[in-house]
Amino acid sequence: MQKKSRGGIFVISAPSGAGKTTICKKILSRNANIKQSVSFTTRKPRKGEKNGEDYYFVAQKTFQQMISRNEFIEWAEVHGNFYGTSRKKFEGLVSSGFDVILDIDTQGARQIRNSFSEGVFIFILPPSIKVLRERLQDRKSNTKKDMQRRLKRAAVEIKDYNMYDYVIVNDILGDSVKKLEAIITARRMSSDRVDPKWIKDNFLR
Amino acid sequence: MQKKSRGGIFVISAPSGAGKTTICKKILSRNANIKQSVSFTTRKPRKGEKNGEDYYFVAQKTFQQMISRNEFIEWAEVHGNFYGTSRKKFEGLVSSGFDVILDIDTQGARQIRNSFSEGVFIFILPPSIKVLRERLQDRKSNTKKDMQRRLKRAAVEIKDYNMYDYVIVNDILGDSVKKLEAIITARRMSSDRVDPKWIKDNFLR
Incomplete structure (x- = not known):
């Protein structure tokens, strides 16, 4: 029934500390047909x-x-480091039929939005700024200056939330994983993924 | 976080025998916050x-x-009988915050599409025309003439599938129910349901 040739594209952004990486890891461990596109970076x-x-x-x-x-299909500089998604690796996954998660920032998401109209865009929010602050504090590697920089950047990114199709407020991890899975499942039902030839051959002759 | 004032609108159509009524009944029995708008009809x-x-x-x-x-927010004549959705009853449910399912035909769906841009449109297909025929035969009330009429009408309706946002192929009932639930869950995450004031008060000051 489906056009099997291409998988779905799921662009996920979030301010640092919202829990994006944990949610994505859970999703990947539970779904063999979902892959994450591994980014290139200059950071250590x-x-x-x-x-x-x-x-x-x-x-x-x-x-x-x-x-x-x-x-690169998208790249961005964040906190002095570069991050980018390789066109070749990304296309390899999508054209093999995998649903592909891109874990990228709002600058990168905007580039994908312009070039891949079929992409589904998801923004993950912490339940409150207080929780975000607490989560960033728990990361022991963060200096106070680092923390200030991340909070400032978080506000800039959150302002862009309505560029995204969906917003998940990450309060309880298990719920957030299920919500993201629902978005991915729904996308698979999208009527533009139905093969018109399958409809014709099956029902209209 | 959400604009609580209005629930979601889910318009579901299917050719007779696709299993739409069974799927909707299952959904309603499992989700107290989803209601079906009861139609008016002139049929016995x-x-x-x-x-x-x-x-x-x-x-x-x-x-x-x-x-x-x-x-009526929509009405249609099907097989000589009239069916319609009362504006008052429909608005009563949506404005109380319920997600509302409208189980209507493609003519009605087109009317809703024009007047409720926030609606989510779902088309349910049988896995094949063979299965549709079998399911219609199992309904003992159907005469041969009745069956011919239903099959002819099914083809007309199926041609309209791409007017819908989503297509569910109803092969295994339990799977179809889960798919519809995923579509409804995803809709609740839609970024246009986030209250901008909540974002501002929580994160941007």
């Missing part, structure tokens, strides 16, 4: 992060070359 | 049908008066 790996799994860690020079060769 | 009650529950059964004359008083 944090403890426990693996190359090719969390990110592709590359040098600034390599990243700049990839930009000039138009190898 | 079938065995077991209750006035005010399955339909409001009214005389042709009453129905015509309601049309002339603009009391």
Whole structure:
């Protein structure tokens, strides 16, 4: 029934500390047909992060070359580091029929919005600024200056929430995962994914 | 967070025999916050049908008066009988915050599409024409002529599938119910249901 050739595209953004990474990890562990597009970045790996799994860690020079060769479908600079999604890796997943999650910031989301009209855009919010502050405080690596910078940036990103199709307020993790799954399931039912030929052959002759 | 004042509007159409009524009944029994708008009709009650529950059964004359008083948000003639949704009853449910299911035909759906832009439109298909035929045969009340008429009408309705936002192929009942629930859940996350004042008060000052 479905046009099997392409999977769905799900762009997910959130201010740092909203819980986006945890939600995405849960979704991926529960759904074999959903994949996350691994971003390239110039930032240094944090403890426990693996190359090719969390990110592709590359040098600034390599990243700049990839930009000039138009190898990214989106890229952005955040807190002095670069992040980008490889066109080749992304297209490889989508054209294999996987539903693909892009975990990117609002700058990147805007670029995808302009070039992939079939994308579904989801913004994740913390339940309140108080909770966001608490969650950022729990990350021990954050200095006070770091924290101020993240909160300031959070406000800038949250202002963009209505560029997105959906908003999930991440209060209880399990609920948020189910809500994101519902959005992905619904998208699979979208009438523009039905093959007109299947309708014709099956019902109209 | 949500604009609580209005519920969602879910318009569901399907050719006779696709299983729409069964799916809707399941959804309603599982979700107290979803209500079905009971239609008015001029057709005679079938065995077991209750006035005010399955339909409001009214005389042709009453129905015509309601049309002339603009009391329907949609109405249609199907197989010689009239069916319509009362504006008052419908608005009563939506403005109380219930998500409301309208179980109506494609003619009615088109009228709602023009007047309620926030509506979500769902078309239910049988897995094949063969299954549709079998399901219609199982309904003992159907004469052969009746069956021909229903199949002909099914083809006309199915041609309109791409007027709808979503298509559910009703193969396994339990799956179809879950898919419809996912569509309703997703709609609740829609970014246009977020109160901008809530965003401002909570995050941007």
